[in-house]
Amino acid sequence: MDTQNQLSPITRALHWLVALMIISLLAVGFYMATFEVWALYPIHKAFGVIALLIILPRVVWRLKNGWPIPVREYLTWEHKLAVATHWVLILGTVIMPISGFIFSGASGHGVDIFGLVLAPMNPDPRHPGEVIAFNETVADAGNELHEIVGYLLAMAIVLHIAGALKHHIFDKDRTLLRMLGK
Numbered sequence: 023m024d025t026q027n028q029l030s031p032i033t034r035a036l037h038w039l040v041a042l043m044i045i046s047l048l049a050v051g052f053y054m055a056t057f058e059v060w061a062l063y064p065i066h067k068a069f070g071v072i073a074l075l076i077i078l079p080r081v082v083w084r085l086k087n088g089w090p091i092p093v094r095e096y097l098t099w100e101h102k103l104a105v106a107t108h109w110v111l112i113l114g115t116v117i118m119p120i121s122g123f124i125f126s127g128a129s130g131h132g133v134d135i136f137g138l139v140l141a142p143m144n145p146d147p148r149h150p151g152e153v154i155a156f157n158e159t160v161a162d163a164g165n166e167l168h169e170i171v172g173y174l175l176a177m178a179i180v181l182h183i184a185g186a187l188k189h190h191i192f193d194k195d196r197t198l199l200r201m202l203g204k
């Protein structure tokens with residue numbers, strides 16, 4: 023169980039596992055979409071779906087246990103900013119894989135995890151190599167959400183890491199050490 027002095031191994035394992043997956047997926051996502059690196063798309067999609075399998079138990083764990091108690095008393099604004107950022111982070115981690123799945127599924131590109139088909143492709147018989155959207159409006163909405171929340175999440179992560187470093191370097195408190203299990 024999480025206490026003021028110590029975070030449980032489950033909290034720590036889920037935090038660092040999800041953090042690693044999210045930072046990698048954001049980096050690969052922005053890179054492949056900007057430079058149109060098609061070879062990375064199936065890998066991004068497969069790991070994005072796998073990430074959801076770890077993200078969902080984490081959200082349940084967090085909602086069940088509440089946010090960690092601060093290691094000491096923070097200023098009110100600082101505490102409110104940290105909690106707001108944690109909400110953006112946790113909701114963002116849920117919205118990203120779901121919006122990505124909706125986008126890929128509705129656009130007819132399909133989703134599979136290394137061959138296991140989760141949403142079928144819809145090949146265009148008249149234009150080999152191209153696909154026909156099952157529902158263009160839904161696909162566009164998923165795409166927009168995936169991009170906008172992607173930027174929001176990236177900004178929240180920068181703020182979150184800056185906050186963690188501020189606690190460690192300037193406030194010299196145990197916030198970061200506690201998440202590292204020390």
Ligand code: HEM
Nearest residue numbers: 047048051052055067070071118119122123126133169172
């Ligand atoms: C936590 C999970 C995920 C994260 C953090 C993530 C992040 C991103 C980011 C940052 C982009 C670039 C957005 C842009 O500039 O357009 C992107 C693109 C994309 N993502 Fe994800 N993604 C995740 C999961 C998924 C899943 C599960 C799928 C599909 C099953 C998916 C499909 C795509 C596709 C197709 C693109 C390319 C969009 C384009 O070319 O406009 N993503 N992703």
Ligand code: HEM
Nearest residue numbers: 037041044045084090108111112115179183186197198201
């Ligand atoms: C190098 C990167 C990261 C560092 C150094 C870091 C550090 C920390 C620290 C020190 C805490 C404890 C805060 C407290 O006690 O109030 C924390 C909590 C949290 N972090 Fe991170 N973090 C990182 C990346 C991420 C990423 C990428 C995400 C999500 C996308 C994330 C989501 C959260 C959430 C939701 C919490 C609240 C507690 C929990 O749910 O476990 N973190 N982080």
